Amino acid sequence: xxxxxxxxxxxxxxxxxxxxxxxxxxxxxxxxxxxxxxxxxxxxxxxxxxxxxxxxxxxxxxxxxxxxxxxxxxxxxxxxxxxxxxxxxxxxxxxxxxxxxxxxxxxxxxxxxxxxxxxxxxxxxxxxxxxxxxxxxxxxxxxxxxxxxxxxxxxxxxxxxxxxxxxxxxxxxxxxxxxxxxxxxxxxxxxxxxxxxxxxxxxxxxxxxxxxxxxxxxxxxxxxxxxxxxxxxxxxxxxxxxxxxxxxxxxxxxxxxxxxxxxxxxxxxxxxxxxxxxxxxxxxxxxxxxxxxxxxxxxxxxxxxxxxxxxxxxxxxxxxxxxxxxxxxxxxxxxxxxxxxxxxxxxxxxxxxxxxxxxxxxxxxxxxxxxxxxxxxxxxxxxxxxxxxxxxxxxxxxxxxxxxxxxxxx
DNA sequence: AGCCTTTGACCAGCG
DNA sequence: TCGCTGGTCAAAGGC
Numbered sequence: 196x197x198x199x200x201x202x203x204x205x206x207x208x209x210x211x212x213x214x215x216x217x218x219x220x221x222x223x224x225x226x227x228x229x230x231x232x233x234x235x236x237x238x239x240x241x242x243x244x245x246x247x248x249x250x251x252x253x254x255x256x257x258x259x260x261x262x263x264x265x266x267x268x269x270x271x272x273x274x275x276x277x278x279x280x281x282x283x284x285x286x287x288x289x290x291x292x293x294x295x296x297x298x299x300x301x302x303x304x305x306x307x308x309x310x311x312x313x314x315x316x317x318x319x320x321x322x323x324x325x326x327x328x329x330x331x332x333x334x335x336x337x338x339x340x341x342x343x344x345x346x347x348x349x350x351x352x353x354x355x356x357x358x359x360x361x362x363x364x365x366x367x368x369x370x371x372x373x374x375x376x377x378x379x380x381x382x383x384x385x386x387x388x389x390x391x392x393x394x395x396x397x398x399x400x401x402x403x404x405x406x407x408x409x410x411x412x413x414x415x416x417x418x419x420x421x422x423x424x425x426x427x428x429x430x431x432x433x434x435x436x437x438x439x440x441x442x443x444x445x446x447x448x449x450x451x452x453x454x455x456x457x458x459x460x461x462x463x464x465x466x467x468x469x470x471x472x473x474x475x476x477x478x479x480x481x482x483x484x485x486x487x488x489x490x491x492x493x494x495x496x497x498x499x500x501x502x503x504x505x506x507x508x509x510x511x512x513x514x515x516x517x518x519x520x521x522x523x524x525x526x527x528x529x530x531x532x533x534x535x536x537x538x539x540x541x542x543x544x545x546x547x548x549x550x551x552x553x554x555x556x557x558x559x560x561x562x563x564x565x566x567x568x569x570x571x572x573x574x575x576x577x578x579x580x581x582x583x584x585x586x587x588x589x590x591x592x593x594x595x596x597x598x599x600x601x602x603x604x605x
Numbered sequence: 606a607g608c609c610t611t612t613g614a615c616c617a618g619c620g
Numbered sequence: 621t622c623g624c625t626g627g628t629c630a631a632a633g634g635c
Contacts, residue, residue, distance in 0.1 A: 415610085417628070418629080419610090420627075422627095444627090611633080613629100614631105615627105615628080616626105620624090
């Protein structure tokens with residue numbers, strides 16, 4: 196598809212996908228995801244992982260799309276919509292959105308679906324209203340965004356380091372390195388503070404107030420503090436994996452919505468198995484239980500959907516892993532494996548000197564905070580005890596067990 | 606019993 | 621040296 200498009204003249208701040216379930220799975224109700232104002236253009240439709248078009252083509256198509264106009268269907272997509280809908284298959288919509296164009300009135304997917312081509316594709320001949328379809332366009336937008344990032348990893352391996360996810364309050368806000376050059380310096384930043392949205396009134400709470408967003412890893416909170424700079428409580432989390440030194444900071448607004456997540460470091464281990472992640476079966480690090488679409492293999496993470504207000508993931512690696520965890524893309528897994536292997540290699544090579552990187556790589560720029568890009572520190576292992584069993588153990592607690600006068604070290 | 610969060614204290618960097 | 625600030629520790633308690 197992209198070969199028909201010329202070099203981009205318009206920067207696209209975000210590409211994301213929305214999933215429309217099969218028509219037979221429609222049911223009434225549902226929660227409308229939040230979509231920020233902005234022009235949207237349907238770039239592509241696809242119905243399965245294997246049909247997922249190459250990211251470069253999507254990008255080319257997105258960049259050439261008329262972002263300053265109301266949402267439109269690119270050539271061929273209308274027929275694609277029709278075919279997928281007739282075949283009762285879940286349909287993914289690749290949507291582009293531009294940050295440089297502000298529309299005062301809120302533009303929601305209904306606008307997209309109301310576009311001439313798309314309306315005809317969805318509404319007839321089945322009589323299914325697009326509003327019903329929209330009711331099911333849920334958190335998969337955010338999910339797919341992570342998936343999209345992985346696609347970016349696949350197609351722009353060198354550039355993907357600076358891919359940044361901005362989710363939730365503006366779920367379409369993902370950034371792509373190719374646009375970097377087109378942005379002015381004051382648009383570049385390492386960190387975005389997301390606007391607080393008062394969504395609690397009309398959107399259900401998902402018990403995410405006290406927990407960070409899920410990224411597939413297990414985190415343990417080791418501190419919380421009021422930071423003067425942000426005047427919001429900041430929570431500190433460590434990856435619970437024994438050998439992993441990754442940390443993250445989570446800032447929340449007064450009402451408990453996540454406003455910022457900052458990752459530090461790189462995971463040197465695989466994603467934990469889902470069944471090991473939490474006692475109650477949900478994500479251990481605090482996200483809500485997720486929904487998995489068995490047909491598409493997509494994984495719907497409610498919290499990141501924007502229902503919770505905001506989420507920022509600053510780690511390109513984590514973002515990739517998020518995507519790989521949630522999607523069942525083989526390509527993704529291969530990439531992940533490759534990355535893991537590369538990461539292990541790197542770890543071996545720098546066994547003593549480990550990277551401690553603030554992964555808020557400055558891709559986007561803006562007048563927001565400016566922080567040091569990355570730093571390398573020498574981390575000692577003194578917190579890891581080497582016992583005579585050959586394994587390294589880390590003490591994480593001590594408690595007097597009933598019936599035993601000696602404290603048991605955990 | 607395992608594993609988590611809470612929270613006050615402590616530490617280190619910086620001006 | 622001192623005070624401020626952000627980050628971390630670790631005992632205590634909860635689930």
